[in-house]
Amino acid sequence: xxxxxxxxxxxxGQGLRKKEFSALExxxxxxxxxxxxxxxxxxxLTVLEEPARRRAAELDAAGxxxxxxxxxxxxxxxxxxxxSGAPTTAGSRILEGWKPPYEATVVKRLKQAxxxxxxxxxxxxxxxxxxxxxxxxxxxxxxxxxxxxxxxSSGGAxxxxxxxxxxxxxxxxxxxxxxxxxxxxxCVGLKPTYGRVSRYGIVAYGSSFDQAGPLARSAADCxxxxxxxxxxxxxxxxxxxxxxxxxxxxxxxxxxxxxxxLPRELWEGDFAPETGQTLDEAKRRxxxxxxxxxxxxxxxxxxxxxAYYVLASxxxxxxxxxxxxVRYGRRAPGPEDLRDLYVRSRTEGLGPExxxxxxxxxxxxxxxxxxxYFRKAAQVRRLIQQxxxxxxxxCDLLLAPVSSVQAWPLGAFIDDPLxxxxxxxxxxxxxxxxxxxxSLPAGLGADGLPVGVQLLGRAFDEAALLAAGRTLERLLPxxxxxxxxx
Amino acid sequence: MGVDAAAAAALARLxxxxxxxxxxxxxxxxxxxxxGKIVGYMDILEQADVAxxxxxxxxxxxxLPPRADEPREPGEPSAxxxxxxxxxxxxxxxxxxxxxx
Numbered sequence: 047x048x049x050x051x052x053x054x055x056x057x058x059g060q061g062l063r064k065k066e067f068s069a070l071e072x073x074x075x076x077x078x079x080x081x082x083x084x085x086x087x088x089x090x091l092t093v094l095e096e097p098a099r100r101r102a103a104e105l106d107a108a109g110x111x112x113x114x115x116x117x118x119x120x121x122x123x124x125x126x127x128x129x130s131g132a133p134t135t136a137g138s139r140i141l142e143g144w145k146p147p148y149e150a151t152v153v154k155r156l157k158q159a160x161x162x163x164x165x166x167x168x169x170x171x172x173x174x175x176x177x178x179x180x181x182x183x184x185x186x187x188x189x190x191x192x193x194x195x196x197x198x199s200s201g202g203a204x205x206x207x208x209x210x211x212x213x214x215x216x217x218x219x220x221x222x223x224x225x226x227x228x229x230x231x232x233c234v235g236l237k238p239t240y241g242r243v244s245r246y247g248i249v250a251y252g253s254s255f256d257q258a259g260p261l262a263r264s265a266a267d268c269x270x271x272x273x274x275x276x277x278x279x280x281x282x283x284x285x286x287x288x289x290x291x292x293x294x295x296x297x298x299x300x301x302x303x304x305x306x307x308l309p310r311e312l313w314e315g316d317f318a319p320e321t322g323q324t325l326d327e328a329k330r331r332x333x334x335x336x337x338x339x340x341x342x343x344x345x346x347x348x349x350x351x352x353a354y355y356v357l358a359s360x361x362x363x364x365x366x367x368x369x370x371x372v373r374y375g376r377r378a379p380g381p382e383d384l385r386d387l388y389v390r391s392r393t394e395g396l397g398p399e400x401x402x403x404x405x406x407x408x409x410x411x412x413x414x415x416x417x418x419y420f421r422k423a424a425q426v427r428r429l430i431q432q433x434x435x436x437x438x439x440x441c442d443l444l445l446a447p448v449s450s451v452q453a454w455p456l457g458a459f460i461d462d463p464l465x466x467x468x469x470x471x472x473x474x475x476x477x478x479x480x481x482x483x484x485s486l487p488a489g490l491g492a493d494g495l496p497v498g499v500q501l502l503g504r505a506f507d508e509a510a511l512l513a514a515g516r517t518l519e520r521l522l523p524x525x526x527x528x529x530x531x532x
Numbered sequence: 533m534g535v536d537a538a539a540a541a542a543l544a545r546l547x548x549x550x551x552x553x554x555x556x557x558x559x560x561x562x563x564x565x566x567x568g569k570i571v572g573y574m575d576i577l578e579q580a581d582v583a584x585x586x587x588x589x590x591x592x593x594x595x596l597p598p599r600a601d602e603p604r605e606p607g608e609p610s611a612x613x614x615x616x617x618x619x620x621x622x623x624x625x626x627x628x629x630x631x632x633x
Contacts (some may be wrong), residue, residue, distance in 0.1 A: 480591020
């Protein structure tokens with residue numbers, strides 16, 4: 047029999063249902079794999095070994111339950127999701143040791159669906175970053191090449207799934223933080239429509255952008271995880287009442303019935319040679335299979351990076367004002383007075399990228415600059431949303447690269463914030479527009495590193511997105527398993 | 533436009549941070565330099581024609597009706613205690629801070 051840690055969520059679910067193995071056997075296999083690979087990839091911040099075993103044993107004792115679509119399936123959570131009784135750091139020193147007294151709605155729903163939380167994964171501090179190098183605790187390594195970044199900010203989640211520590215994970219995507227690490231690690235990552243999944247109990251970064259979603263190894267697995275978590279929530283006023291579709295059973299179209307729009311602004315940039323070659327080959331395969339590719343222009347996209355970093359930083363500066371060393375989290379020792387308590391707790395507890403974005407956000411919100419930057423960026427955001435909606439009237443879905451480069455060497459851009467912001471160009475427009483996007487492996491470059499493409503859809507039409515994802519998975523070359531010596 | 537050292541220091545005061553992480557002066561200089569580059573890049577927004585365009589502050593397309601204003605079960609009696617238990621410093625039922633007056 048295949049090693050249990052190699053199974054996808056759908057495969058593992060079938061095996062559990064047919065009693066080919068128990069939940070505990072599956073969890074033990076994943077824990078063993080995690081222990082073997084974790085010293086190489088550093089994907090996790092907390093491993094919940096005993097709670098996972100206990101939960102698996104409880105599920106086994108109660109027996110398989112058709113009401114629980116994730117029965118016995120091991121998952122990880124990015125360390126921004128509040129999980130009762132476990133540390134939640136958001137990758138920051140300022141939250142080190144904090145145990146939230148409440149639980150995120152996503153976590154509650156995953157548990158109710160029968161999932162087993164095995165670990166909490168590393169991320170850039172407060173999800174601000176594209177490489178997971180801005181975690182205050184450690185950089186995560188890409189399982190395809192341990193000298194390279196896994197992407198970010200959900201880099202721990204993507205590296206963990208790619209290393210087969212668990213078959214699925216939950217992350218968050220504010221500017222690409224699910225789709226980009228999924229692409230750089232050869233996984234599948236879904237950013238649902240803003241408001242599709244509750245944000246309650248998720249450490250906030252940019253509240254009009256943040257959206258939780260799954261990372262796994264297939265679109266079908268992502269559908270399973272979205273189905274278990276989507277829907278309104280009385281604890282999050284922005285969780286939409288829009289009906290939840292059948293993501294798992296959504297009907298596929300034939301390749302010949304699918305028209306994908308290619309936003310020119312995202313395809314005409316400078317690509318790293320291996321990335322460009324792999325993307326060209328992906329397009330060639332899709333065309334050969336009968337998929338219609340149609341070039342479109344979304345002129346406002348050229349303002350995406352500036353608009354995003356103005357708006358998201360503004361929201362971050364507001365959201366992160368709560369970390370003051372008073373009610374929870376880290377307090378600097380021996381403060382002279384209240385101001386000193388605030389300043390030193392924040393300065394010592396928050397890392398350089400987070401401090402930079404707080405300063406930037408405060409700058410664009412300050413009197414004299416508000417109209418030139420903040421308001422203007424919000425106006426540009428509307429143009430981007432309008433361009434987006436217009437483009438989607440001319441095709442079924444949009445198809446775009448996820449990143450112009452593959453995983454880069456650790457440390458390559460750490461001192462160059464503007465360049466890393468610009469690398470987010472291909473993922474940010476979706477968060478500005480608010481729609482759903484699915485990142486899929488497009489193949490391996492000649493350098494052995496994965497390359498991703500993303501399908502981008504209409505708001506709340508994740509069903510069509512995931513169905514098309516299943517079609518594309520069959521047409522694009524599979525990336526296989528990273529050559530991880532474990 | 534750029535941001536000079538005095539403007540950066542004023543911003544830092546507003547957000548209760550020390551520039552450069554309170555470490556060596558070089559780190560503060562690097563931060564100001566990076567900041568200038570980033571803000572300079574943001575100036576591309578000047579080229580966008582947004583005359584008459586309403587700002588979009590949330591991408592929600594559909595209106596979000598508020599939920600019914602119904603009383604909910606109060607939290608467990610231990611809820612307040614579990615919040616206070618995470619305080620870096622407390623005095624009885626209160627979060628404690630250095631003396632203000």
